[in-house]
Amino acid sequence: MGEKDVLHTDVLVIGAGPSGLAAAQTAAAGGASVTIVEATGEIGGNAAFSTGYLAFAGTSAQRKLGIADSPDAYLADLLAEVEHRRELFDPEFDTAVAERFTRESGAGFEYLRDLGFWFDRIVSRPLQHSVDRTVVMTAPAQFRDVFADHLERLGVTVLVRRRARELVRAGGAVTGALIEGPGGTATEVRAARGVIVTTGGYQASSALRARHRPDADPDSPYPGLDTNLGDGHLMLEQAGAALVNMHMVPEVVLIASRLIEECIAVTEDGVRFHDETGPEALRLRALRRLPGAIGYYLCDARTAQGKAQLLADVPAPKKTFESLAGVARAIDADPAVLADTIRRWNETVESGVPADPEFGRVVFPRPRTGITTPPYTVVPMVVGTNISAGGSRVSPDMEVLDVRARPIAGLYAAGDCSAGISAAIGIGGLHLAAGITLGRVAGRSACA
Numbered sequence: 314m315g316e317k318d319v320l321h322t323d324v325l326v327i328g329a330g331p332s333g334l335a336a337a338q339t340a341a342a343g344g345a346s347v348t349i350v351e352a353t354g355e356i357g358g359n360a361a362f363s364t365g366y367l368a369f370a371g372t373s374a375q376r377k378l379g380i381a382d383s384p385d386a387y388l389a390d391l392l393a394e395v396e397h398r399r400e401l402f403d404p405e406f407d408t409a410v411a412e413r414f415t416r417e418s419g420a421g422f423e424y425l426r427d428l429g430f431w432f433d434r435i436v437s438r439p440l441q442h443s444v445d446r447t448v449v450m451t452a453p454a455q456f457r458d459v460f461a462d463h464l465e466r467l468g469v470t471v472l473v474r475r476r477a478r479e480l481v482r483a484g485g486a487v488t489g490a491l492i493e494g495p496g497g498t499a500t501e502v503r504a505a506r507g508v509i510v511t512t513g514g515y516q517a518s519s520a521l522r523a524r525h526r527p528d529a530d531p532d533s534p535y536p537g538l539d540t541n542l543g544d545g546h547l548m549l550e551q552a553g554a555a556l557v558n559m560h561m562v563p564e565v566v567l568i569a570s571r572l573i574e575e576c577i578a579v580t581e582d583g584v585r586f587h588d589e590t591g592p593e594a595l596r597l598r599a600l601r602r603l604p605g606a607i608g609y610y611l612c613d614a615r616t617a618q619g620k621a622q623l624l625a626d627v628p629a630p631k632k633t634f635e636s637l638a639g640v641a642r643a644i645d646a647d648p649a650v651l652a653d654t655i656r657r658w659n660e661t662v663e664s665g666v667p668a669d670p671e672f673g674r675v676v677f678p679r680p681r682t683g684i685t686t687p688p689y690t691v692v693p694m695v696v697g698t699n700i701s702a703g704g705s706r707v708s709p710d711m712e713v714l715d716v717r718a719r720p721i722a723g724l725y726a727a728g729d730c731s732a733g734i735s736a737a738i739g740i741g742g743l744h745l746a747a748g749i750t751l752g753r754v755a756g757r758s759a760c761a
């Protein structure tokens with residue numbers, strides 16, 4: 314870095330994903346001067362490109378539909394998910410942080426609604442959520458646009474293309490950070506009330522994945538931001554934070570939940586083999602049981618047009634065919650077998666039954682129309698990673714804890730770089746909801 318500028322603020326937020334944005338907005342609304350720095354050219358983080366599923370308990374959206382939910386019910390679902398992961402990862406899970414999240418998650422939803430976010434519907438995920446609590450935001454770019462408006466109104470200083478490199482410490486407390494800007498410029502941001510680290514995960518760093526998960530391919534695809542390099546983790550560790558669950562970078566079959574609603578998956582023989590919309594770990598297991606772990610997603614022209622971006626995001630070559638016979642030839646299946654698979658799927662979808670009789674799938678296309686309109690698109694199922702669970706231990710107030718479980722003065726973390734509840738990684742919609750809910754907690758704590 315060259316000559317250093319100095320900038321003063323009450324609260325510095327590092328990383329402008331959902332957790333950083335909620336933290337910055339909350340701190341600013343509480344009267345603090347706030348600066349948020351973001352490594353990419355725009356705010357929103359992964360949330361702005363995500364599937365837009367968010368799981369909150371006890372929301373007005375649930376009440377409107379007569380769905381009874383509670384923090385305890387959500388907590389029980391999180392604990393069940395952690396148990397499923399016990400054998401492979403033996404993760405650490407902080408029940409006190411989880412209680413804070415589940416208790417405040419309903420308010421997290423109302424917060425977004427009050428800011429002007431809109432949601433489309435609630436989806437069922439019965440194998441993960443014991444009650445329907447996952448709201449769908451079909452326009453996740455709201456994370457960029459709605460927050461941009463509010464931050465501007467509150468006078469938050471937003472610095473994009475700025476990468477935080479190091480936390481500054483004085484007298485045992487964190488007092489700011491060194492920020493690298495375009496062309497190697499250097500700024501020290503001094504934060505009088507606190508620094509909140511919200512830099513997301515480390516899925517984009519092959520080096521960190523290789524170090525912490527040596528038994529998995531560190532270069533398998535990651536469809537999110539290439540700035541999820543674990544900068545925050547390294548800075549937190551350097552400041553004395555205890556990092557846990559760093560080995561927990563689960564492999565998943567990469568496809569967006571909103572896309573899969575309209576797709577089926579078939580083997581090389583052209584038959585379905587699992588609930589395509591079930592928990593990620595079960596989908597992966599089903600694929601790995603197939604010879605050569607080869608499977609294909611299949612959809613028709615309406616999906617390819619209506620969800621073109623989500624389809625483009627699947628990191629595998631797509632092929633399009635005018636007939637199902639063409640699809641069958643491409644995957645080496647018997648055309649009659651594939652045609653029969655599609656016929657049965659279409660009958661199931663169009664019959665309106667609540668669950669698919671073959672694999673118990675309960676998530677269907679909306680409206681309930683099968684795979685009927687050529688051309689058909691086929692795409693190989695690809696294994697990669699989408700979320701990492703490792704991060705700093707935090708208190709229920711999102712204070713970063715050191716190796717002796719003592720808060721490090723002036724330092725807070727939220728979102729994917731904190732580890733409190735991250736072990737419940739496979740719970741759909743948890744990450745965005747927790748980013749918002751606990752990001753707000755961090756914003757309040759830094760101002761307290």
Ligand SMILES: Cc1cc2nc3c(=O)[nH]c(=O)nc-3n(C[C@H](O)[C@H](O)[C@H](O)COP(=O)(O)OP(=O)(O)OC[C@H]3O[C@@H](n4cnc5c(N)ncnc54)[C@H](O)[C@@H]3O)c2cc1C
Binds near residue numbers: 728
């Ligand atoms: C394709 C995809 C779909 C997903 N869909 C869903 C979903 O439907 N529901 C759900 O709950 N979760 C979903 N997720 C996960 C979810 O997007 C993340 O868990 C969530 O965005 C994490 O929020 P965050 O604020 O912690 O971090 P991020 O959203 O990762 O944001 C971190 C920000 O910090 C910035 N940054 C990193 N390092 C620095 C640095 N040194 N200095 C400054 N800035 C830095 C990054 O550029 C980024 O903007 C999805 C993820 C992917 C990849």
